[in-house]
Every structure is written in structure tokens, then in C-alpha cells.
Amino acid sequence: MLNPADPGFVAALAARLPEDTLRTPEPRHLAEPRGRYHGQGGAVALPRSADEVAAVVRACAAGRVGIVPLGGGTGLVGGQVMPSGPLPLILSLERMTAIRAVYPAENVMVAEAGAVLADVQAAALAADRLFALSLASEGSCRIGGNLSANAGGVNVLRYGNARDLCLGLEAVLPDGTVWHGLKRLRKDNTGYDLKNLLIGAEGTLGVITAASLKLSPIPAGQGTALLVVESPAAALDLLAMAQARLGGLVSAFELMHRMGLDFLAETMPDLRQPFASPPEWMVLIDLGLPQGLDPATALEGLFAAAMAAGLVSDGLIAQSGAQRADFWSIRENIPEGNRRIGAISSHDISLPLGAVPDFIAAAGPALARLGDWRINCFGHLGDGNLHYNVFPVRGRSRADHENSRDAIKSLVHDMVHGFGGSVSAEHGIGRLKVGDLERYGDPAKLAAMRAIKAALDPYGIMNPGAVLRG
């Protein structure tokens, strides 16, 4: 059983750290974007270095006090707030924001965990390189949190998830030792993959304090198109065609449904819509091409071939950077439109690519047996990752359907699980999906996870209650 971070503990710890390292938590240290959880904390620690993080962790280990690591606080599953249980210490990385080094010739950067993702991207651009991780909250999320949650986003198809963009870590383990693992190597087979174990562990196995990150060359040319497809199945055939023609050069392949455009028309009437009458299904495709390949030509060729094959019935190819931005702003505003409408239940799911059409075909009718809904199904089709969100019909509100949420969620998750999919594609488990993990997780894997947690964090101080029940 953990002890609370009570005033005595906080005062004793404060005395061992530089002045102003411990503070009273501010509201932003206790909130999460969806407002489902409200955090608590005896204090927030604001260390300036891995050694200071280590001192905090050692004290908490000695005192059996829980620690909630905090990055940008943008996570959507409550991994960053502990609403109940013995008062924890919040450990915010917000003062560790340095870009320690950029090695353009190596395509490597070393950044501290508190660096905001947009600042990491900007530091790469300043060195004429790309840091490919890109997601909606990039203006405020922090790279340590992105790695702890193994963030996804829009470029996973080409560049991988956060874990694929990380070459090494510096981290403080639950006993307060510092793992100096900031290697800048593409190949290193010296022992167990502790890096990937910490990535995606959501702060339950240690605190990431810095990372060496993989950069990429900036494509010589970029192109974007919005293509109207008959169905999700046609979208998948289009993806296969694009991959065959363009190899690994498709950066993003995003599916959108008419409902998303309808929501935008309803909630943001000033936003320029690409089509006079919104099509049922469309795909946003983004290319990053090397010298010698013109994006517009490549997209026109793809468009013509897809038309000839009956996969695409209409489409727009961006003719300028401004038009590219317009197309992307449609996609990027869909979550905000959803927020304004107010979902009854949101689902961050992934499926084997081949199962996506069957899932979409089956889920709608099954949900209709529970009531009348509006469904906005969109997302990173190239990764098999859909945001499948269920809304009230016009004139009703989410509050009218609180009683239906659990049934909707179970139906969707059961169906996803049945198709061999995942009930958390990119958002993680946090505290919101602990029950889902227990329900859908493989028993042998869960037992191994519990054994690993007990081995590395025997007192259970790291982010108590996240991922695994405490």
C-alpha cells in the first residue's frame, strides 16, 4: 500500500532539492482534455535534470509514495491524472525542454522529455530535416509523453509510430537509477529492448527524461489530393494501387466520411468545403517525393489509373501550398467538429486492413439496433486505424444518451476484438481502458506484464493505477 505525498514528505523532499523544485499543483497539472478525470497531488515536482528526477524518484521509492509523470497533459485516456488513491507526487517534465543536440548528417536529434513536439519539429526543420511525428496536439504535447504513450498520428504509414522514431532513451527507473541509453545507433543488439519496453508503458515503468530521435530528409516535393471513393473497400484498393505505384512515398492516407463534412458545415460554416455536395466517402492522400518526381504528375497518374479501375469517381489535386493546407484543414478540423457536436462514445480502434470494410459494414447496422445515431467514421486508414465515433441525431444531445454509452462501447469493442483488432490503436490504456485491457488482452501477455511491473517497480510507485490495476 502506498503512502500519501503528505506535507511532511513534501517538506522533507523539498529540503533536498534546489529551491522552487516543488510547488503546489496548478489546475493544469490536474486536468485532462476530456474532463473525465480530475487529478490530485501533494505537490508537483519540476526538476531541471535527470539527476533531479532521480532524486525525486529515489525519495518516493524510499517513502512508498506514488508518482504521476506529466508531459503536455494532452493524453486522451487519463494516464496523466490520478483521481483517487493515496495522494501522489506529480512529476512534470515542463522544465526539461532542451534540444540537447542535432546531428543533421546522422539524421539524429537528442531532445529532453519536456520539449514540445512542435519545437522538436521546428528544430529538425532548422537543420533541414523532418521529424515525422505529427498529431493534433503537437502544439502542446511533449516528446516524453509522446514516447511514453507511443503516439501515432498522420504519418505512421510512412514513418512509423513514436517508437519507430526513437533510437535511444535516458530514463529514470522506479528505483531511482538513471539509465543512460541515449545511443545514436541504427543497430545495437546488446541485450533486452528496454527502450521499447519503456515506450508505450505510459510512465508505469519509469520516467523518460530524454530521447535520441530519428530524423528524415525533407521530401523534395509534396502533393495532396482528395479523392472520392465508392466505399471503404475501394479506398483500400486505392491504397494498394498507390503503394504499388509509389512504394513507401505515401505519407498519409486518411479516410473521411460525409458525416465529418456535415458536422463541419453545421459547426464551422465559414470553413471552406472542398466539394459542393459532400461525397459519402473520400480519401485524403499525401505524398512526399524525391527529386525527379513531380507530385502533381504522380497524383494525376494515380487519379487516372484509379478512375480507369473504377476505384475513384471524382477528386481534387491540390494546385498550391494553400490548397494543400485547405485540404488538410478539413481533415484536421474534424475532431473539433466532433467535439462541438458531442460524441456519445468515441473509439480509437485498429483493424487488420482487410477487415476494415467488413467492420464498417457490420458495425452500423448493429448499432442501429441500439437506437438512432449519427456515426462519424474517419481516420488513418493506411494504418487500419479508425476513429469510430457515435453521436446523437440532430436535436438530441450526448446527455440524452448517457445510459447507452456502455452498450455502444461494448458493441464496438467486442466487434473490433472479434475481427482481430485493437481497442486502443494510438491513445493507449491510461486509466480509461484498464478494464478493456483486462477484458480483451491476451492472458499470457497480461501475466507477463504484471510480472514485469512487479519486477521493475516492486512498490508500485510509478503512475499507480495506469495500464494495470494497482
Added chain:
Amino acid sequence: MLNPADPGFVAALAARLPEDTLRTPEPRHLAEPRGRYHGQGGAVALPRSADEVAAVVRACAAGRVGIVPLGGGTGLVGGQVMPSGPLPLILSLERMTAIRAVYPAENVMVAEAGAVLADVQAAALAADRLFALSLASEGSCRIGGNLSANAGGVNVLRYGNARDLCLGLEAVLPDGTVWHGLKRLRKDNTGYDLKNLLIGAEGTLGVITAASLKLSPIPAGQGTALLVVESPAAALDLLAMAQARLGGLVSAFELMHRMGLDFLAETMPDLRQPFASPPEWMVLIDLGLPQGLDPATALEGLFAAAMAAGLVSDGLIAQSGAQRADFWSIRENIPEGNRRIGAISSHDISLPLGAVPDFIAAAGPALARLGDWRINCFGHLGDGNLHYNVFPVRGRSRADHENSRDAIKSLVHDMVHGFGGSVSAEHGIGRLKVGDLERYGDPAKLAAMRAIKAALDPYGIMNPGAVLRG
């Protein structure tokens, strides 16, 4: 302390398994390619399914009997043979060779652990797809071993190591439970990354029985060039230029030194050499390009730009598939040439890319202070991975220098470590490099590894003595 797989244990286990599952080990079950270790085993188990593997592991866990998992037996660090200690059971995956399924539209294949890498590649090709893992032993190594060792090879620059080509695993854990983790998902953030923990664990945390593997589109065109560079530093500048011009389309970037060509001339005089007089340093560059980009044109453009920048002084661009094969056969025969000459000490090292020239410049003179040697430095420069091998001068043999091997190895490894590199880039730890891992490994990481091993394999039955001292 473990118990031996003595006749009583073997007989009891045999009685619980289908007939002919246990056999007397053959010489091939006890050998490793470099002949440093000779294995032992009370029996070899040849299971046909994950359930049979689980039955074997459960029995060994109950009896506290060690298990040595065996794939193709091609590993270079003795991970596949246990030369001493209580007689283990050898568990060979050689009967589990099925390609369970190919999903071309998903770019996924599910293969059993015993499938030979070349057969996996062929099954992908038959579906018009590429399985990108490619290495010297592909005709006999097995995919389960490739994953257990996180194999590298020539395509890592573009497609990643073995772990980057794996989407999911089926594995038997040390308590004999089967983890059913054969997901075909690109995004799945549901708990700790058990997949990457087993990959690279060299059979010490469980037995991989099947894997879902990532396939890629086959590039529309391929091109190969041999370019003469002034120095390793010029080679790195050439790599940066190629990456900037061609993005992620450089499949391989291999450094070769004149010594490798000299060895081939000495040991394989019939092999066609590309240059009349071998240059000091050269690079083999391989491109896989999409529709619309001609490989020869792209290579000519790169060649001209590199000449203009003073990075390249001469070069050959393959004009046919036969010439591509010729260029590659030079690179691929270098290890055989080395074998025939007989290295005193071989080193599978990686370095931060920027440190490669300094390492090469420093290592030669430092080694010269220990004696007269011939050094063949070659390898996967794009990954910072060098095979830095030290040979006797003409007229002497490796046997003349047995006493120098340890000093040579320590000098090279100390220097690599000092540059932030790895003393095992792609071959792993096995039994050969356990001491190196203890010497160079980060203490916090080593402690975490030992804790994980004890948690998942409390009796220490899985590949005893590999990676971590028993």
C-alpha cells in the same frame, strides 16, 4: 540450480508427446558456424505446433530443465549451443515451417518460426511483395531465429532490422503458456511491448513459434552502383547527398575497403573484379525506385553531383541485372574471402554515423602498436555498422596470433565504446559476448534486464547462460 535432461526426464517427456517428437541430437543440432562452441543436449525436441512447444516448456519448467531453442543454427555468437552446465533439452523449430497465410492487400504474412528466411522471401515474392530482411545466411537461417536475434543485414537502412518487420508474435513463455499475439495491426497501444522484448532476447525469455511479418511493395525499378570515394568521411557525405536527393529510397549503402577485394583476388581468383586496380575505399549503393523514376538516371544524377562535389572520383553504374548481381557478388563474397584468409579477431560494431571516420582513423594506428596486421573494414555504412576484422599479414596465420586476439578485441571494443558505439551491432550477445555486455552495458539497464529475466523465467530454464550469466 537446473537439473539435467537425463534419460528418465527424456523418457517421461517423450511419453507425453506424439511419437518421434524427441530424438537423439544430430551433429547439426550441436554445432555453430565458427566452431568455437560444441553443444550438448539430452535430446532434441521437434514439435509440430505451438501447443507441443508449450508441452515441452511446461515439462522443463516443472523439472527445472534447461531449454536451448534452435532455429537455423547460423548465429555467430553461440546463442544456439550450450557447451557446459546441466544437460539441456534442445528445442528445434525445424518442423514448424508453414507459411500460415499471406495477405497481399495488407502487406502482411504469417509464418511459423521454423520457416527458412529464403522461403519467407519467396512466399512474399509469389504474392508480388517484398519481405525485406536479407542477410548472408538467408538460405538456412529461420525466421524465428532471425527475430530472436533481431537480425540486421543489407536492407536495414531502408526497411529496418528484423524487429521493424514484425507486427506480432505467437510465443511460448517460460511457464509454458502460449501468448497468442499474432496481430496484423500497424497501431496497437494496448500494454507493454512484449513483442519487442522477445525480439532480440535470443531465446532467454521464451520461444517464438510464429510471427506476423510486414511486407512491402516491390520497387518498380532497382539500380546499383559502385562508387569510388576518397575516404569514409566522403562516403558519409555521399550518403547524405543520396538521402537528400532520393529520400527513403536508398535500400543499401555498403562500404568496402581495398583489402576485401585483395582477399577476393587472393582466395577467389576467378571472381570478376569490378575495377582493374582496386580503389582504397568504395561504396555499393542500391536503389529501389517507384514508377516514374529511372534507376540508371537517378544514379547518373547522383554520380555527377557527387563528382562535382569532389566526393567521388570514379564509379560504375550497373547497366543490367547481371551487372547488378556481379556488383553484389563482390560484396556478398567478402565474408567468404575473410573466412578463407582467417581472421584473428572479428568485430561486429556500430557507431554514431558521425563517429565512423574518426574511429577508422584512430583504430588502425592503435592496432599497429600491437603488431602488423591486415584490416578489412567493410559493412553497412548506412546503419553505422562496420565489420571491422583483423587478419595476419601474408605468410602468417591466425594460429600465429592466438595470444593477441584478446588484446586486439579489447582495443577495438574499448574504442567503439568510447565513441558511443555498440560492440554487437547485429549479431547479438549469445554466449560469446556475455562478458562484453557486462563490461560495456549500462548498469541500470543490466539490472533491469536481470529483474525481467528473473520475473519471466524464475527458474532460469530458457537458454541458460545466453545473454545473461546463469
